[in-house]
Every structure is written in C-alpha cells, then in structure tokens.
Amino acid sequence: MSPYPADLEAWRRAGRIAGEARELGLRLARPGVLRRELADQIEAYIRGHGAEPAFPTNLSRNWEAAHYTPSDTDEVALAAGDLLKVDVGAHIHGAIADTAATVEVGETHQHDRLVRAVREALEAGIRAVRPNGAVDEVSRAIERAVHAQGFKPVVDLTGHSIEPYLLHAGKSIPSVGGYSTASLREGEVVAIEPFVTNGEGHIEDGPFGNIVRFRADPGNRDPALARAFARFRTLPFTTRWVTDPAERAALKGARRLLQTYPVFVETGRGWVAQAEHTILVGPSGAEVLTAV
Numbered sequence: 001m002s003p004y005p006a007d008l009e010a011w012r013r014a015g016r017i018a019g020e021a022r023e024l025g026l027r028l029a030r031p032g033v034l035r036r037e038l039a040d041q042i043e044a045y046i047r048g049h050g051a052e053p054a055f056p057t058n059l060s061r062n063w064e065a066a067h068y069t070p071s072d073t074d075e076v077a078l079a080a081g082d083l084l085k086v087d088v089g090a091h092i093h094g095a096i097a098d099t100a101a102t103v104e105v106g107e108t109h110q111h112d113r114l115v116r117a118v119r120e121a122l123e124a125g126i127r128a129v130r131p132n133g134a135v136d137e138v139s140r141a142i143e144r145a146v147h148a149q150g151f152k153p154v155v156d157l158t159g160h161s162i163e164p165y166l167l168h169a170g171k172s173i174p175s176v177g178g179y180s181t182a183s184l185r186e187g188e189v190v191a192i193e194p195f196v197t198n199g200e201g202h203i204e205d206g207p208f209g210n211i212v213r214f215r216a217d218p219g220n221r222d223p224a225l226a227r228a229f230a231r232f233r234t235l236p237f238t239t240r241w242v243t244d245p246a247e248r249a250a251l252k253g254a255r256r257l258l259q260t261y262p263v264f265v266e267t268g269r270g271w272v273a274q275a276e277h278t279i280l281v282g283p284s285g286a287e288v289l290t291a292v
Helices: 008-028 035-048 113-126 135-148 223-233 245-252
Strands: 058-061 065-066 083-094 096-105 159-162 189-194 195-197 205-213 258-266 272-274 277-280 286-288
Touching: 008 083, 008 096, 008 277, 035 058, 035 083, 058 189, 065 083, 065 195, 065 205, 065 272, 083 272, 096 113, 096 189, 096 272, 113 189, 113 195, 113 272, 113 277, 113 286, 135 205, 205 223, 223 245
Parallel strands: none
Antiparallel strands: 058 065, 058 083, 065 258, 083 096, 096 277, 159 189, 189 277, 195 272, 205 258, 277 286
16 A cells, blocks of 8 residues: 555645745735735635645744734734745645745845755755654754754744644654654655744744634534634634634634634744745655745
8 A cells, every 4th residue: 555645646736836825925025015915915826726725824023933824904014124934835625735934024134144044954854854764863954954054943843744634743843853753754744844043942922823723623503613614624724714704703702612823932032034845755755845
C-alpha cells in the first residue's frame, strides 16, 4: 500500500494556490493598504482559483509573531517599516497547504538581515528532510542557520504535520534541537516553519486575534450553527467570513464550543520574521508543495 495520500494531486494544487496567494500578499503589502482589504484580496484569490482558505490570512506585524487576522471593522493601514508576516493557507476538500513569508513594508531595509535569516533557516530545514530521518536533524539545521546570522529562533513556535482537515496533526517540528525524538515518514505532509527574532526567543499570549475554531461538531440542534460547522469543520475561521446574521448570532452564543486564538507576541518585544513551506516527504527528501 502506498504511503502517499490518495488525493496527492489535490495537495499539490492546494500548495500551488497557497504559494501564489502568499506571493500576491507580499506584492500588495504597501504603505497605506488596509490590513482588512489585503486579507480579503488574498482569500479571494484562493477561492477564485478553486480552493478554500484553510485558515484566515494571518497578517501579524513587528513583534506580533502569529495569529492576527483583521476583523470586518479593521481600518488599520500598513505603514512603511512594518515587518509583516503573510501566513496563508489553502485547502481542497481538506488537503491543506500552509505557507508564509515576511516582507518589510515600503522597502525601508531596516530588517533585511532578519528576513534573510528566516529565509535561510527555512531552506536549511528543508534540505535536512529525509524519509525516516530524525525531526531533530531538521530542527538543528534550522537552529544553526539562525545563529549563523546572529539571531534567535523562537523556541515556542514550531512546524507541524498536516492531515486532512487537520492543520496541526500532532507532530511538531521545532526550530531548536533537543526537543523531538520523532522521525519523518515517507508520504507525510509537513509544514517547516521557523520564526526568527532579535528579541528573547519566546512568545506570550496577546489580545484576541479574531480567529476561532470549532472544538467539535455542535450537532443539529441549532441549524445556523450546523451550517457554520459544515463550512468550516474544525479548521480555523473568522467571523469576517460569516455574513449570515443567524450564523453570526449562533456563533456569538456558542463560545464554549469554540477555541479562540490569541495573537502571539514576542516576550521581549523583539521583531519577528517567519517563513514557511508545506512539504511532502519524498523518497529522497522534500518536495516543496508551496513553491511558485
């Protein structure tokens, strides 16, 4: 029996769409652009090319590491010098691709080395991928690349395995060595995802990032809630996507059924860069699904 997903071409298509949406976001991230409009454009691209967003587009800035998406009333515009993480997900019937890159808005060149460091760390991690190879080898490759540039990896944030409709499937890919005893298996889909900082190398919870997720199927007692679950299942989503007043009201009254996501902020308020590709563990190494 093949170790590869039966719907491998769906994973590849989702990866290509997610990668293109990431690059679109990087190009559109200019001073004066509203965060909400940028997120909407990225997500519209994904939907317009035959996929669905696997999670709300994350547009975290500066010392925000992850998990901020604009609300439907967000009127904040990007400013020159913002260090913007564009973290994008696309799925086709649950085949998920997750990818990210960092751009310095307005090309102010204050953080070129930080952006280069995270890009090189991602490349080093991908080169270390082998079937039956230790996750720790990937982690140590990432860590060495980060330290070579004089920065710190963020210890608390990791890459992850991906399974159908499950963005974080249980296996973690740390950015530092000594934390994992797991191995990678051929046919596995994995996100390699280093975060790099000039701060302390840890994160803490900030304010609510406008992202939620169903903890479980709520059942059919509330038709509006059942409709929302049918759309999102257990993938993260945002009420910016919910236009039906009945569904919005049902979600507001069902908070105990929802997991909420705080923004992750760097503990020392150091600036953070992120880079991520979804890869397939192939017979001799990584096939990068989100490359364009």
